[in-house]
Amino acid sequence: MPVLSSPASLQNFTDASVQKLLNCLQELHLKASGNEIDLLFLSNLLQGEDFQGLMKIHQQVTAPQFSEHKPTHSSASKMVANVVEDLHAIPPTAEARELMTLLCSFSFQGLLEAHDGIAAKAFSPVLPEIPHKVDEDEVSVKILKLLKAPKEPLGATIKKNEKTGCIHVARIMKGGAADRSGVISVGDELREVNDVCTRSMDPNEVVSLLTNPTGPLILKLIPADSDIAIRETHMRVKACFEFDPKKDSTIPCKEAGLAFKRNDILHIVSQEDGTWWQARLDSDSSKRAGLIPSIKRLERQEAAKTLVNTPECERKLSTKFSPKIGKRRRFKKDQEVSDDVIIPTFYEEVDKFTPEKSRNILLAGHALSGRDEILSRLQIKLNNSKYKIPTRYSTNLQPNCSMLPKEDIDRLQQEKLLIDFLDRKQYSICSKLEDARQIIKNGDALLCSVNQQGLKLLRTAEVKPFVIYIKPHSTDCLKSMHKSVLRSPGAKRLNDDGIEEVMVDSSLMENSYGHFFDRTVLNRDIQASTDEILNIINQANTTPCWVPSVWMQ
Template identity: 45%
Template structure:
């Protein structure tokens, strides 16, 4: 078998491996399958992209200058300060052309920009009662979708508690918001002493990204396990017409005959479910069997 050079890349290794595959009497179909897979152009392109990214990562390129535009202006000013040769005139014309100036401006914008993720700063001052509590700042990105969580006031303390985290919603996908967490701020606005409808309005108005200050709940074993319970609806259900639902926007509408998968029965009154075959990955609230029988 030919020997690869030290600088051989993944796509070269793949090409050499493909050329060495020979049908075997006992595994002919497997060998042909491997050869077809390794010969795919799309796979070779992916290998080349992977190599280029790794090479870029090893080089860790940094800009030589952060202000090329200023340097170009200084050179142009220096050229104009005295008599110019034909080459100097050509260089001056090049440096002052709008196209090159635009390119240098773009270069400076990229060179001066910090591409590391920017996280919201932690508040400098905390309430006295938070001194011994662990506070978590969470930033979620949601694309014109609900947060996927409902809230309730704690009857004893009045604190705003996360009551439910809807399966497949933005909060659930992040893995950062859990049932029992105490909510303190939404986008830097304190929600202490605010009514639930005011807080829900703050949450729904946030587009693109939303920042939450949360006091995590005491860690317990996760009781919300994916359920394999399926049921067929025996009636039509429209959440917007149900005044008993804790959150109409989080309700799951369904029609008689729809097959539903119950993904959480943690709440004895309101289960979380998905319609089988629905492309929407987020679960919704449906009345539980016990609630229907009341």
């Protein structure tokens, strides 16, 4: 009669569950009569090398893994940006340029973006199949179980139908949890949140239910009559103003608003709503969109402001720094552009531009803010480079200037052919537009100072300038610089009224043209500002940047 193998023969086999089965087979053989052949077959099967090998594989696959992989850095994009900034500070070499090209490439930036998204656990919600049921009143419903990060917003705004008392989805924010679910649509009625009926509830109460769940968010939705598809756009714009949704009383939802500053790059993702667009900051790795005012809304807002403008308002603006300023505008003529009116610009469409040669550099700012002294020092530092500075003209003998009659200078200014112009009692000094264009035509890089008129004349697709605004730090700093280091042609020390005049004109220029500036240098010290601008020029010549789209056409 066949005899079952003793469990002792399995001492080298480590799987406890299989050994337990063999013990059971032995007990069955001893205690009850059974089919000997079947028992022997099972015993041989469990002890066979093939089965034992299969069990070892099963153990390896199912064994819990205790090693947890965590990202070493939560924001690789910022770290690489710091590396690129450090590369600008070292002398340019072939290896440094190659590394910078690699780090700034779109494919590598995409890799960093993916890394940061995973590190931030910005995963798509894990959703079960959407059950479509019929409500008690025979209305089709959608039940959605939404998993999201504890502090992550839903990414949708709601509104209440005052006639029915129902809560509806007003808009879906691109990149948010609601958008990633692919189930929630604009116009859907929000019937329940975690089994709490929302009908006749105040919208703020519903928002509280949506933002403070203790677990998964379970939504019961009545589908809209027709789903409204949101077409995503891929337009980048530069903001020409500052926006804070917390200070805007007309925004549908302050929490859904996107705050930004002037010169921030925005990615417009939806323009479906004529009043409020959806956008995200181009530098934001979360990819969640927020509400920003549309151009149509901003134009209406600007028109309303124009109606209420009064001379009293203008007087308040012009006397911001000193009540004496309104009495005497000594330098007004050199800072104004005759009757040229600035049309408000809210967003400027931009594209990425990679420089292939030295950029043309414009130094914007008041002529007596230290700008001309900085230009003179840059001319010495860049003496052997490709940069050329247009000839300066003066009505009398001035250092580094050519003579030009007062009548000719006034005529050129009247015809708007000057890019810089300073008119004082003792002399007038200027730079010509044609000289700047000739430098570019000769294949050299332009470096020049400009006033408002010059900024508008040279900020074109032909020139593609990089604009650096030199901003006076304070009245005291400006006084100190004028006493010690400023040596403008025919310089005469300014009195207190003249100093404050420069501060006011600089402020007006920044308010009106700040969206044209690529960088701003706060001028506390002439030499420190000169060194800072040299570093900025090196960066501008090697780093891709955003420029107006019309320049790329």
